[in-house]
Amino acid sequence: MSLIVRLQPHSDESLHGFLRRVSERNLAPSLKAFLASFGVKSRLAYSDTELARLAEMLHLDAAQLAVRQPAPDSCNVMLRPKYQIREGYKVCPRCIAQHPYQRIGWGHVLMTACPHHDIQLVSSCVACNQGFNALGQLDRCDCGQPYAQNTGVTASEQTLALSALMLGVEHPARHSLPPAWRSGVPPADLVDLLCLLGKQFTGQSRSRGKSTADEMMVEAHTGFGLLLQWPTRFDEALRSRLASTEGPGLAKRLGGWYRELHQRYTDPAYDCIRQALVQHLTHNFDGHLNLRLSTIDPQHLKDKCWLTSEEAGRLIGIGSQLIRSAVTTGEVRGKVTVNGKNRFVSIHRDVVEKVRQDRLQYLTATEVRRRLGVSKVVFEKLMQSGALDRKTKAQRPSLVSAEFLAVDVDTLVKRLHKGVQSRAVDESAWVGLQGISSKNGIPDTHICQVLQKILHQEILPVAVIAEVPGIAGLRYNMDEIKGCFAEEQLEPVLSITQLARLRGWKHESIKEWIETGFLKAHRESVNGKLHWVIPLSGLLEFTSEFAVLADLARRNDTKSIWMLRGLVPGGVEPALAPRTGQGTRRGVLLRIDDLVRAAQPSKRERFSTSPVLP
Incomplete structure (x- = not known):
């Protein structure tokens, strides 16, 4: 259907009312018939496709139509579908007399008054007492009575306020x-x-x-x-x-x-x-x-x-x-x-x-580490060195669970930063608190000693990295730090595992030699756990006094039991011959002095009459 008359919608005209007005002016028998000519069915809200088709036939922009129809996400309170009238039609007699078109607000269930004329909206004909037909003519009832001839009744203040x-x-x-x-x-x-x-x-x-x-x-x-x-x-x-x-x-x-x-x-x-x-x-x-x-x-x-x-x-x-x-x-x-x-x-x-x-004045250990900018390991080393005072529950105010005063932490940071002395030290020799560890050649037993000297400002930082928070940006001279314990070079030590890999000895045999006192060793704490370590002097003393039977047998391409049977007639007896749970001997030790004596001819003859061990 081609349009005889093209119309533009009024600013406050509803989409349904505009379509009714266009259909009347183009002499369509009804709104349904008018829409059917476009291939569209009459409904409360149209799809985007339908709106586009209507806009094309009406020679309008689809957006002009979309803003006038009910939608769940509409910004206009009058166009929420939940509150739209499903049947019937309301009008203001004076508005329809002035301009015969359907206003947007007339379709809302709560819209009962016209704030422009201060009268109630009407929904039934004064002549036939029937409700208005929403698909009929815009300005008159189906019986022919004009809506403008309905009597205007003054609206209440509340309905006027709500409608306005x-x-x-x-x-x-x-x-x-x-x-x-x-x-x-x-x-x-x-x-x-x-x-x-x-x-x-x-x-x-x-x-x-x-x-x-x-x-x-x-x-x-x-x-x-x-x-x-x-x-x-x-x-x-x-x-x-x-x-x-x-x-x-x-x-x-x-x-x-x-x-x-x-x-x-x-x-x-x-x-x-x-x-x-x-x-x-x-x-x-x-x-x-x-x-x-x-x-x-x-x-x-x-x-x-x-x-x-x-x-x-x-x-x-x-x-x-x-x-x-x-x-x-x-x-x-x-x-x-x-x-x-x-x-x-x-x-x-x-x-x-x-x-x-009170709670704002105290910090937890995690908050202190963040403020200092150090790791958990470094923080624990600092605490062992006496960097901060941990407050007990009796020393803290009520309902305060954090253990460190924030002012103490800030004082520590300021004091260490204040001691920065810029010196001509090559950056390759710089080291931060995180680098004061055994990985950089500083023994664990000396780390706390170094940190105490830093806290007492006996060792001063030579530079500071400004963008690093807390004290993590302070840099110290590694040569100066190593000079603190250069005179006390520690003796090299080996763990049981390292010694076993080095010499090929059984782990349990080495432990047996240590526990029986043949191999000198002592315990050291590594990551919070005690481990046996063997100093180099103890290992040298052990190897100078004892020979491991398994090593001798391996050199002579024989078994330990046959070699021991050959040595017993010469007066060589095991210094230590521990038995396993299965009764076999492992970790047998022979005194080197006994082997030397057995190698002398006069000594061999003396012991040649000795019984052979089974």
Whole structure:
């Protein structure tokens, strides 16, 4: 179908009304027939494809049509599908008389008045008493009676205020609303909020499940009524609700709607409701438990003097159980109220602030390491060297678990940085605290000695890397550090494993020689565990006095038992011959002196008559 007349939509004209107006002006028998000629069915909301087709046939931009139809994400409160009239049609008689087109607001269930003419909208014909047909003519009933001939009835202040608010129209009826609502366009979810408030304060039982249209009207108007004469009605409703309920819990006495108010309705236009609610509860709520509002914004507690343990815990940053225990035992000043089997704890804000300030003055070990910029290993070495004083529980204020004073940490950092002496030292000789380790040739037994000299500023840093935090950026002269223990060169040592790999001896044999005192060794701590280490002097003394039978047999390509049988007639007896669980001998030691004597001819003849060992 080609258009006889091309039209442009009015700024406040609905999409449905515009299509009706175009179909009438182009002499279409009905809206359905007009749309069918484009291959489109009449519906409340059209798809993008359908809108594009309509826009092409109407010679318009699709965006001009899209902003006029209901959509779940529409920014216009009038175009939310949930609240659109499904059947029937409402008009303002005076508006339709002036300009015969359908306004966007007339399709909303809560739009009952015209703020331009201060009269009620009408939805039925004064002549036939039938409801208006939304698919009929724009300006007259199906019976032929013009809508403009309907009598205009003056609307109430509340319906005018609500209609003007939703339309975003300036009107004196809006002056009793909250200041932020007296002008401008409301948020798109306004009706949802009004229904949320109305459900809590209607005082009537409602059907389960989805609200009916009548219930929705009652809830929305009840919720809107709380906002008139702001904030008097709102405060009165809260006061009445709290007076008619008992118990310490806010949710039980007020209902859980305030949580949804804080979590879902975040538009700044609703801040006035949140602030009025908090102000009222701050001064009038006589319950003992947490307001729960503080879970959204701690500022909501700014006017309360006595706090619950939960509120105090959030402000301090600790669990409420710790506060309850401290107040109950008298460690912290507070009040304990007993109500039946329940016990409620209150603590004054001044006490809470004192505890909070005390906790800020102390740091945990992890926080200290971050502030110093050192690893856990270096931090432990610094603590062994006496870098910081760890405070005991008796030395700390109440409810303070951290063990280090922040001022001590800052003093240490400043003192070490103050001692920086820039000297001409090659960067290859620079070393940080992390590099003071055995990997760089500094024995474990001397690390604490070096750190103590650094802490006492006997060894001063030669440079500092500014971008590295704490004391990790300090750089020391490695030659100067090694000079601290150059005169005390430690004797090289071997572990049992290293010695076993070096000589091919059994691990258990070496351990047996150590435990029986044949091989001198001592224990050293390595990564917190004690291990046997064999000094070089002990190993040399061992090898100069003893020969391992297994080594001798290996050299002569024989077995230990046959070699021992050949040596026994010469007077050679094992100095140590331990037996395993299976009865075999391992780790047999022979004295070198006995072998030397057996090698002399005169000694061989003396022992030739000795019995041979089995």
